[in-house]
Amino acid sequence: MKFGVVVFPGSNCDKDAEYAITTLGYSCEMLWHKDTDLKDVDCIILPGGFSYGDYLRAGAISPFAPIMEKVVEFAQKGGLVIGICNGFQILTEVGLLPGVLNKNVSLKFHCDIAPIEVVNTSLPFTCSLEEGEVLDIPIAHGEGNYYIDSEGLKELKANNQIVFSYHGVNPNGSVENIAGIVNKEGNVLGMMPHPERAVENFLGSVDGIKIFNSITKWWGDNNA
Amino acid sequence: MPEKYEMVGLIASEYEKIVSDLGREPSELELAMYGVLWSEHCSYKHSKKLLRNFPTQGERVVQGPGENAGILDGGDGLGIVFKIESHNHPSAVEPYQGAATGVGGIVRDIFSMGARPIALLNSLRFGHLDKPRNRFLMSGVVSGIAGYGNCLGIPDIGGEVYFDDCYDENPLVNAMCLGLIDINKIKKGLAQGKGNIVMLVGATTGRDGILGASFASANLDEDSEEKRPSVQVGDPFMEKLLLEACMELVDHPHIVGVQDLGAAGITSSACEMAARAQSGLELHLDRVHLRERGMNALEIMLSESQERMLYVVKPDGVNDVKAIFDKWGLKATEIGKVTDSKRIEIYHNGDLYASIPSLSIVDGVPLRDPQRKKPAYLEELELQTWENKKENNKENNKENNYEEIIKKMISHENIASRKWIYSQYDYMVQNNTVLRPGSSVGAVRVKGSKKAIGTTVDCNPVYPYLNPYQGGQMVVLESYRNLISAGFTPIGITNCLNYPNPEYPENYYVLEQSIKGIADACKALNTPVTGGNVSLYNQGINTKIHPTPVIGMVGIVDNHEKTITTPFKGEGHGLYVIGK
Amino acid sequence: MKFNVEVTVEFKKGILDPQSQAIAGAIVSLGYESVKEISMSKRFNLVIVGDSQGEVEKTVEELCKKLLANTVIENYQYAVENSEGK
Amino acid sequence: MKFNVEVTVEFKKGILDPQSQAIAGAIVSLGYESVKEISMSKRFNLVIVGDSQGEVEKTVEELCKKLLANTVIENYQYAVENSEGK
Numbered sequence: 012m013k014f015g016v017v018v019f020p021g022s023n024c025d026k027d028a029e030y031a032i033t034t035l036g037y038s039c040e041m042l043w044h045k046d047t048d049l050k051d052v053d054c055i056i057l058p059g060g061f062s063y064g065d066y067l068r069a070g071a072i073s074p075f076a077p078i079m080e081k082v083v084e085f086a087q088k089g090g091l092v093i094g095i096c097n098g099f100q101i102l103t104e105v106g107l108l109p110g111v112l113n114k115n116v117s118l119k120f121h122c123d124i125a126p127i128e129v130v131n132t133s134l135p136f137t138c139s140l141e142e143g144e145v146l147d148i149p150i151a152h153g154e155g156n157y158y159i160d161s162e163g164l165k166e167l168k169a170n171n172q173i174v175f176s177y178h179g180v181n182p183n184g185s186v187e188n189i190a191g192i193v194n195k196e197g198n199v200l201g202m203m204p205h206p207e208r209a210v211e212n213f214l215g216s217v218d219g220i221k222i223f224n225s226i227t228k229w230w231g232d233n234n235a
Numbered sequence: 236m237p238e239k240y241e242m243v244g245l246i247a248s249e250y251e252k253i254v255s256d257l258g259r260e261p262s263e264l265e266l267a268m269y270g271v272l273w274s275e276h277c278s279y280k281h282s283k284k285l286l287r288n289f290p291t292q293g294e295r296v297v298q299g300p301g302e303n304a305g306i307l308d309g310g311d312g313l314g315i316v317f318k319i320e321s322h323n324h325p326s327a328v329e330p331y332q333g334a335a336t337g338v339g340g341i342v343r344d345i346f347s348m349g350a351r352p353i354a355l356l357n358s359l360r361f362g363h364l365d366k367p368r369n370r371f372l373m374s375g376v377v378s379g380i381a382g383y384g385n386c387l388g389i390p391d392i393g394g395e396v397y398f399d400d401c402y403d404e405n406p407l408v409n410a411m412c413l414g415l416i417d418i419n420k421i422k423k424g425l426a427q428g429k430g431n432i433v434m435l436v437g438a439t440t441g442r443d444g445i446l447g448a449s450f451a452s453a454n455l456d457e458d459s460e461e462k463r464p465s466v467q468v469g470d471p472f473m474e475k476l477l478l479e480a481c482m483e484l485v486d487h488p489h490i491v492g493v494q495d496l497g498a499a500g501i502t503s504s505a506c507e508m509a510a511r512a513q514s515g516l517e518l519h520l521d522r523v524h525l526r527e528r529g530m531n532a533l534e535i536m537l538s539e540s541q542e543r544m545l546y547v548v549k550p551d552g553v554n555d556v557k558a559i560f561d562k563w564g565l566k567a568t569e570i571g572k573v574t575d576s577k578r579i580e581i582y583h584n585g586d587l588y589a590s591i592p593s594l595s596i597v598d599g600v601p602l603r604d605p606q607r608k609k610p611a612y613l614e615e616l617e618l619q620t621w622e623n624k625k626e627n628n629k630e631n632n633k634e635n636n637y638e639e640i641i642k643k644m645i646s647h648e649n650i651a652s653r654k655w656i657y658s659q660y661d662y663m664v665q666n667n668t669v670l671r672p673g674s675s676v677g678a679v680r681v682k683g684s685k686k687a688i689g690t691t692v693d694c695n696p697v698y699p700y701l702n703p704y705q706g707g708q709m710v711v712l713e714s715y716r717n718l719i720s721a722g723f724t725p726i727g728i729t730n731c732l733n734y735p736n737p738e739y740p741e742n743y744y745v746l747e748q749s750i751k752g753i754a755d756a757c758k759a760l761n762t763p764v765t766g767g768n769v770s771l772y773n774q775g776i777n778t779k780i781h782p783t784p785v786i787g788m789v790g791i792v793d794n795h796e797k798t799i800t801t802p803f804k805g806e807g808h809g810l811y812v813i814g815k
Numbered sequence: 816m817k818f819n820v821e822v823t824v825e826f827k828k829g830i831l832d833p834q835s836q837a838i839a840g841a842i843v844s845l846g847y848e849s850v851k852e853i854s855m856s857k858r859f860n861l862v863i864v865g866d867s868q869g870e871v872e873k874t875v876e877e878l879c880k881k882l883l884a885n886t887v888i889e890n891y892q893y894a895v896e897n898s899e900g901k
Numbered sequence: 902m903k904f905n906v907e908v909t910v911e912f913k914k915g916i917l918d919p920q921s922q923a924i925a926g927a928i929v930s931l932g933y934e935s936v937k938e939i940s941m942s943k944r945f946n947l948v949i950v951g952d953s954q955g956e957v958e959k960t961v962e963e964l965c966k967k968l969l970a971n972t973v974i975e976n977y978q979y980a981v982e983n984s985e986g987k
């Protein structure tokens with residue numbers, strides 16, 4: 012299976028995503044924001060960072076990059092897309108995911124390793140995880156405070172779209188401790204924590220591997 | 236009416252030297268250029284002689300002081316590029332932008348050498364936090380460092396902060412950056428080869444920060460408010476693009492020299508690049524890409540607009556350079572060429588505004604040798620006997636409720652947890668962080684190997700204050716102990732000498748003594764000095780800072796799994812004190 | 816013709832704006848009891864050329880929706896003024 | 902009496918404004934060639950009680966200096982209006 016990582020001007024976790032993917036033995040293509048060729052990848056990652064400086068609102072300008080038109084098309088056809096941190100912000104701005112990511116209630120950037128609980132295990136991203144399992148995944152963001160109105164929240168819950176929630180401490184004030192959600196169809200995931208940073212013991216956690224392995228397992232099961 | 240040389244911060248004898256070097260009176264632009272390059276900040280005129288005490292050689296030294304940053308040999312072709320710099324005065328006036336642009340400047344120093352930045356550290360000093368202004372300064376500085384470094388994606392893996400009344404008017408903000416390079420691909424700040432093209436790349440040039448270097452070379456006084464326009468605003472997004480574009484050019488065979496634009500903008504970079512190569516430069520200012528209309532030659536030459544670099548490129552490489560900067564959405568403009576005149580010649584709209592011998596403006600400043608005088612407080616301290624010291628201690632130690640004492644200690648601002656600070660920094664980006672903030676050193680793994688680089692910034696300013704010479708040694712020793720206890724072999728240092736006004740004999744005495752202490756410790760430990768920064772004039776109206784020589788030490792270990800972290804590992808383990 | 820456009824983007828009522836809240840908190844802690852309400856918004860000033868007020872308004876409307884505001888949480892308002900008409 | 906206060910805070914002339922630059926870049930890449938200039942500023946709306954316009958203006962002036970504007974790099978302007986007078 013082949014992953015693709017989009018490089019926006021200002022992305023800064025693009026290389027980390029590539030490193031994690033290749034270290035785990037999967038192949039990875041870098042996708043330049045000005046290009047419109049998705050290079051036949053099977054799963055697209057919108058990486059963390061500060062695309063376009065995060066000016067105006069985090070992720071607000073990236074939807075207009077040429078590659079994004081293709082990414083949206085790909086997602087609408089059921090392709091797997093993951094937005095991590097800034098990528099999550101971009102996915103909400105481009106309308107692939109509901110809600111928005113506001114400034115942290117502390118108004119400060121916050122970096123730590125956060126325990127997150129797996130809420131939905133029926134997805135490609137979580138199929139080899141256990142419900143209620145707690146993963147240690149690094150977080151590093153200033154605008155991770157997920158907001159959605161009460162109608163929207165009801166719908167998220169009804170459709171089982173909440174994938175991860177912060178366990179114990181809520182680091183940013185997000186509604187219902189939400190750390191990650193999927194679209195209704197279940198093929199587009201947005202999450203603030205960085206699974207690509209939890210792939211080697213010395214980094215403090217290897218729980219990110221479980222997420223990547225879920226995806227490739229699901230892919231293998233469905234495309235064998 | 237002050238003399239015109241006083242207006243640019245120079246003294247009569249310096250002016251005479253300029254007239255003699257030029258063989259005539261300088262033009263307005265020439266005098267302004269001399270003013271900034273002969274300021275303490277750029278010329279080191281008070282400290283250069285003292286810095287000669289430092290050991291700068293060793294089997295691992297690839298690049299010693301004098302370039303944008305120092306380089307140590309990390310083995311297997313790995314170059315460790317590192318440097319520390321102060322941004323004290325700008326941070327006192329505008330803490331967020333002051334600290335942010337401090338980070339931006341030190342990071343450019345690293346990648347202008349061709350190295351990819353892999354870690355940041357910072358060393359901070361403020362007055363006590365019971366004063367609202369000090370809280371304002373600290374929170375602004377910390378968010379400025381975070382705002383800039385996080386956006387660049389360089390992990391901030393350590394630092395230190397210390398609070399004392401002596402920093403009330405003059406906080407200290409020192410930022411250190413490390414980068415990695417293939418030892419065969421080092422870029423230097425050289426303007427070599429007649430006919431080669433000088434290109435200005437990155438951000439546009441505006442009126443910000445004009446005269447920043449002379450701002451750094453004077454005491455902070457009431458007028459500092461008025462000097463506010465000299466604060467620059469940083470754009471970390473622009474710097475990130477600049478960084479990636481420069482990284483793509485590392486292998487390009489037509490790049491001759493690179494230097495970032497820092498204090499004194501085009502003036503210092505152009506002059507230094509020419510002086511290092513013993514060449515000349517011809518620059519045409521009307522080609523500089525401006526942010527504001529109507530800027531005159533002087534404003535363009537002295538602008539400290541951030542996120543800019545100067546490239547010297549062989550004519551055949553110009554189009555490639557433009558193409559790569561264009562790919563990243565940046566401008567690269569040809570603004571002049573290298574000559575063999577050994578002069579810096581500045582044209583604006585066809586008229587010659589300045590023609591200065593490059594060696595004169597870069598190295599010609601008459602070095603100062605100020606008076607030294609041992610401060611009276613040191614004499615008094617030496618007279619104190621062991622006995623009366625013990626008496627004093629008794630006075631202080633009346634309280635013997637240990638629980639209370641311990642609570643008091645761990646809640647003291649100089650001992651309490653620093654998590655409030657470092658949780659605002661992204662310390663994990665790049666997937667290399669072996670030892671995070673909260674450990675006694677920060678460390679990053681070198682990808683493609685098991686190697687790790689450990690690094691620490693330290694300075695307990697009480698020691699050099701109480702005994703400048705031994706205190707200087709102790710600061711180096713503290714860094715050394717931190718590294719070896721985490722499992723690293725220390726291999727070299729950079730340093731940031733933060734001191735009060737050197738024109739007072741007492742201050743100069745302390746500066747000289749502590750430099751000697753640092754130098755002797757470095758010799759004994761075989762940790763040569765590869766560079767650093769000197770920030771003098773750190774005093775206000777009522778206070779002056781304690782001598783604060785911040786040491787940034789670097790060590791290596793062959794296997795990052797062998798590093799040792801500080802927390803207790805389990806119940807029942809023995810505790811030992813080692814040493815005397 | 817040239818038009819001056821002023822766009823204001825603010826949080827929708829009922830949506831918590833952490834930044835406005837922090838400022839309100841700071842005002843209280845500074846002791847300004849006379850300040851009863853505070854809210855923060857973004858203002859954009861644009862210069863747009865066009866043949867008619869209507870054409871420019873259409874552009875502004877699009878810009879607001881696509882870029883300047885996130886309509887999930889923000890409202891926008893604008894005023895378009897012919898700068899040459901005066 | 903109640904007063905409505907509107908404060909605008911913007912970058913001083915000549916200070917780099919990266920945010921407005923980035924937005925301008927996005928507008929260009931969206932293909933809106935008719936947009937010639939864009940700048941962004943902050944607006945605060947406050948409700949302040951006081952005995953006189955002068956008293957409220959004094960409060961606002963202080964608030965701007967201490968909190969709302971960073972006078973090193975930003976300018977501020979304000980308008981105070983008696984909301985009950987209407």
Ligand SMILES: Nc1ncnc2c1ncn2[C@@H]1O[C@H](COP(=O)(O)OP(=O)(O)O)[C@@H](O)[C@H]1O
Nearest residue numbers: 357359393394395396653656657672673674675
């Ligand atoms: N300004 C700072 N930036 C980043 N990390 C910091 C800063 N200040 C302190 N730290 C981190 O907090 C920890 C404790 O700091 P400090 O009390 O100064 O300890 P030490 O005794 O090791 O110097 C260290 O790991 C240090 O790296």
